[in-house]
Amino acid sequence: MQRDRFIEETPFFAEEHARLATSVANFAADEIEPHAHREEEAAADENYRSLVALLAQTGLLNYSVARADGLPLDARSLCVVREALSYHSPLADLAFVMQGLGTYAVSLAAPEHVRDFWLERARNGRAVAAFALTEPEAGSDVSNVQTTAEREGDSYVITGRKCFISNAGLADFYTVFARTGTRPDGRAELSAFIVGARMPGFRVTARTELVAAHPIGELEFDGVRVPAEDRVGAEGQGFALAMQTMDMFRASVGAAACGMARRALDEAVAYAKARRQFGVTLAMHQLIQEKLAVMQTELDAARLLVYRAAHLRDSAAATLILAAAPLSLGGALVLLAATGTDLNVSSAMGVILLVGLVVKNGIVLLDFAHMRLEEGLPLRDAVLAAARVRLRPIVMTTLCTLFGLLPLALGLGAGAEMQRPLALAVIGGLSLSTVVTLFLVPAAYVALARRG
Ligand SMILES: Cc1cc2nc3c(=O)[nH]c(=O)nc-3n(C[C@H](O)[C@H](O)[C@H](O)COP(=O)(O)OP(=O)(O)OC[C@H]3O[C@@H](n4cnc5c(N)ncnc54)[C@H](O)[C@@H]3O)c2cc1C
Numbered sequence: 001m002q003r004d005r006f007i008e009e010t011p012f013f014a015e016e017h018a019r020l021a022t023s024v025a026n027f028a029a030d031e032i033e034p035h036a037h038r039e040e041e042a043a044a045d046e047n048y049r050s051l052v053a054l055l056a057q058t059g060l061l062n063y064s065v066a067r068a069d070g071l072p073l074d075a076r077s078l079c080v081v082r083e084a085l086s087y088h089s090p091l092a093d094l095a096f097v098m099q100g101l102g103t104y105a106v107s108l109a110a111p112e113h114v115r116d117f118w119l120e121r122a123r124n125g126r127a128v129a130a131f132a133l134t135e136p137e138a139g140s141d142v143s144n145v146q147t148t149a150e151r152e153g154d155s156y157v158i159t160g161r162k163c164f165i166s167n168a169g170l171a172d173f174y175t176v177f178a179r180t181g182t183r184p185d186g187r188a189e190l191s192a193f194i195v196g197a198r199m200p201g202f203r204v205t206a207r208t209e210l211v212a213a214h215p216i217g218e219l220e221f222d223g224v225r226v227p228a229e230d231r232v233g234a235e236g237q238g239f240a241l242a243m244q245t246m247d248m249f250r251a252s253v254g255a256a257a258c259g260m261a262r263r264a265l266d267e268a269v270a271y272a273k274a275r276r277q278f279g280v281t282l283a284m285h286q287l288i289q290e291k292l293a294v295m296q297t298e299l300d301a302a303r304l305l306v307y308r309a310a311h312l313r314d315s316a317a318a319t320l321i322l323a324a325a326p327l328s329l330g331g332a333l334v335l336l337a338a339t340g341t342d343l344n345v346s347s348a349m350g351v352i353l354l355v356g357l358v359v360k361n362g363i364v365l366l367d368f369a370h371m372r373l374e375e376g377l378p379l380r381d382a383v384l385a386a387a388r389v390r391l392r393p394i395v396m397t398t399l400c401t402l403f404g405l406l407p408l409a410l411g412l413g414a415g416a417e418m419q420r421p422l423a424l425a426v427i428g429g430l431s432l433s434t435v436v437t438l439f440l441v442p443a444a445y446v447a448l449a450r451r452g
Contacts, residue, residue, distance in 0.1 A: 003018075003022055004018070004021045004022065004025065006300070006303055007021050007080070010303075010304070010307060012076065012307045012308060012310070012311040013076060013080075013307070014076075016077075017076050017077060017080050020063075020077055020080050020081065021080045021083075021084055024060065024080070024081050024084035024085065025084045025087065025088075027058060027060075028084055028085050028087065028088035028089065028092065029088055031054065031058075032051070032054070032085070032088050032089045032092045033088040033089060035047075036088070036089045036091075044213055044215070045169075045170055045215065047091075048091065048095055048128075048170060048215060049128065049170075051089075051091065051092050051095040052095045052099065052125045052128055053125040054125075055092070055095060055096050055099075055125065056123065056124050056125030056126075057125070060081060060096060061096065061099050061100075061122070061123050061124075061125065062123065063077045063078055063081050063096075063100075064078060064081070064096050064097055064099050064100030064101075065099050065100050065103050065107075065119060065122045065123040066100065066103065066104055066107035066108075066119070066248075067107065067119075068107060068112075068115055068116055068119055070107065070108055072248060072313075073100065073104075073248060074314060075248065075251055075252070075309075075310035075311075075313035075314050076307065076310045076311060076314055078097075078100070078248075078249070078251075078252045078255075078310070079251055079252050079254075079255035079306060079307060079310045080255070081096060082096065082097060082252045082255045082256045082259065083255040083256065083258050083259035083262070083303075084259065085256075085259065086255075086256040086257075086259030086260050086263075087259040087260070087262055087263045088263075090212055090213075090214070090256070090260060091212075091213045091214070093256050093259065094166065094214060094215075097249065097252060097256070098128070098129055098130060098131070098166055098167050098171075099122045099123070099125075099128070099129050100129075100249065101129070101131045101166075101245060101249055102122065102129025102130045102131045102167070102171065102173070102174070102175050103118060103119055103122045103129050103175070104244070104245045104248055104249070105175050105192050105232050105233070105241040105242070105244070105245055106118050106119060106175060106194065106232055107119055108232075108233070108241060108244060109192070109232050109233030109234075109237060109241055110194070110230075110232045110233070111229055114194065114229060114230060114232075118173060118194065121172075127172040127173060128167055128170055128171045128172050129167070129171060129172070129173060129174075129175070130165055130166060130167040130168065130170075130171035130173070130174045130175070131165075131166070131174070131175050131245065132162045132165045132174045132175065132176045132177065132195075132219060133145070133162070133177045133242055134162060134163055134164045134165065135147060135160070135161060135162055135163060136161065136163055139164075142177075142190075142239065142242060142243075143187040143188045143190070143239060143377075143381075144187070144188065145160075145177060145178065145179050145188045145190055146160055146161075146179065146188075147159065147160025147161065147162065147176070147177075147178040147179060147221060148160060148178055148179045148180075149178035149179065149180050149191060149193060149226070150180075151180070151228070152225075154227060154228050155225045155226055155227050155228055156178075156180075156191075156193060156225070156226050156228060156231065157223050157224070157225055157226075158176065158178050158193065158195065158201075158221040158223075158224040158225075158226060159221055159222065159223055159224075160178065160220075160221050161205075161218065161219065161220050161221070162176070162218065162219040162221075163218045163219075164208075164216060164218075165216065165217060165218070165219055166214065166215065166216050167215055167216075168204050168207065168215065168216060168217030168218065168219055169204040169207050169215065169217050170215045171197055172196070172197050173194055173195065173196050173197060174194070174195045174197070174219070175192055175193075175194060175232060176192065176193050176194075176195045176221070177190050177191070177192050177238045177239075177241075177242055178190065178191060178192075178193060178221075178238070179191075180235050180236065180238075181235070181236065185381070187381070188239075189235075189236045189238075189239075190236070190238030190239045190242065191231060191232075191233070191234075191235050191236060191237065191238040192231070192232035192233055192237070192238040192241050192242070193226050193230055193231055193232060194226070194230045194232060195221070195224060195226055195230075199224050199225070199226070200224070200225070201221060201222040201223045201224040201225070202219070202220075202221060202222075202224050203219070203220045203222065204217055204218070204219055204220075205217070205218045205219065205220045206218040247313070248313070250309075251306055251307075251309040251310045251313060252310070254302065254305070254306040254309070255306050255307075255310070257302070258299065258302050258303050258306055261295075261299050261302065262299060265292070265295050265296060265299055268292060268295070269283070269292060272288050272292065
């Protein structure tokens with residue numbers, strides 16, 4: 001039984017994360033690592049498919065493939081699984097994460113029957129997924145995508161090229177981002193589509209050899225005709241969907257890197273303890289000890305940063321969970337159960353919690369705008385991109401809370417003497433969250449814009 005003391009000792013995790021880390025580490029050590037040598041073999045594609053099937057069998061893909069109800073994934077679980085898998089097999093980690101990366105936009109915005117069809121197949125390991133955004137001239141500069149999707153009757157015709165696409169040639173379907181129009185500033189208006197690997201006009205033009213076992217390559221779309229029902233989200237929603245996908249999976253890239261770094265450090269320590277030079281083990285030489293100590297320090301720092309980011313991501317996502325729940329009285333009871341306290345306390349707690357979450361979401365919103373600025377987007381676009389991704393859930397939260405918590409406070413079991421203070425607390429809390437959502441956050445935006 002491998003235990004990870006970092007996870008047990010760090011406050012970003014719940015007990016379930018510690019359990020998950022241990023069980024995935026044991027599973028990967030017993031079931032995956034003994035076969036890892038096969039990763040280098042010629043029939044790597046078949047190995048990859050068996051890895052996806054194995055991950056599906058154990059239920060692990062539930063942590064990377066989002067559910068159909070649009071709820072975000074748990075970022076910490078995603079990171080914990082990726083770190084544990086990549087410690088033993090970076091290829092297994094890739095197989096795990098690509099099923100999620102290739103389907104997240106689908107889970108958020110595809111029409112119901114399309115969404116259910118592909119999510120179920122991806123989660124069961126029956127279809128391998130891929131995410132096709134990058135192009136020769138559109139790497140960091142996502143809105144410079146040149147691949148076009150032109151509407152023709154009930155379908156779209158996709159033409160263009162993609163590069164650096166993981167799972168190219170292996171995937172059964174690709175979530176493809178293409179230009180459906182041009183905005184006034186000349187940048188692409190993007191939309192997302194599901195493209196099946198067998199569609200006429202679709203070709204994998206190259207598979208790129210990497211030092212590590214990692215299926216990756218280039219795609220060509222030569223007039224690929226995609227039914228309009230396979231468009232993911234509204235026309236023009238593609239950029240936001242791509243960013244929401246990145247937002248969900250970004251921290252997990254760091255977690256996978258930490259898994260590999262942790263393995264490298266463990267190997268280095270084991271070697272330093274075994275190899276003898278000048279009559280003692282390498283580990284006895286002070287210079288080697290210092291190197292290992294620095295590596296351990298940097299690894300700890302990296303893990304803290306990664307899991308702090310994942311924890312923040314989950315805290316912001318909690319707003320969405322609460323937003324979805326209190327639409328009804330039953331939903332409000334979920335809030336009650338979550339706080340585990342009596343009605344009077346939990347109502348007030350709920351309000352405080354919600355106000356906190358709304359404020360926190362506002363901060364994440366600003367962070368997001370900063371991030372987009374740093375990625376080189378003009379100020380106005382960065383602000384709009386952030387607003388598109390974040391502002392709507394915050395407004396939803398406020399409205400849902402309004403409908404859910406008021407009946408809870410006014411009508412449920414509270415003694416008559418408590419009803420008035422409770423109602424005041426709820427209204428006060430909601431007013432505050434509304435002020436934050438509708439006025440303070442936009443005001444901060446304007447200040448940010450003025451500062452340039
Ligand atoms: C192993 C691997 C797997 C991948 N899998 C996929 C996949 O499945 N699907 C997919 O769509 N893409 C995939 N990619 C592509 C990846 O998302 C791109 O590499 C990424 O978007 C960066 O683009 P680029 O490589 O063209 O770098 P560039 O955009 O050319 O950037 C080069 C460097 O310049 C910096 N830079 C760029 N713009 C700015 C700026 N404004 N200010 C300061 N610095 C800047 C960047 O940070 C980077 O360090 C994969 C890449 C790799 C390496």
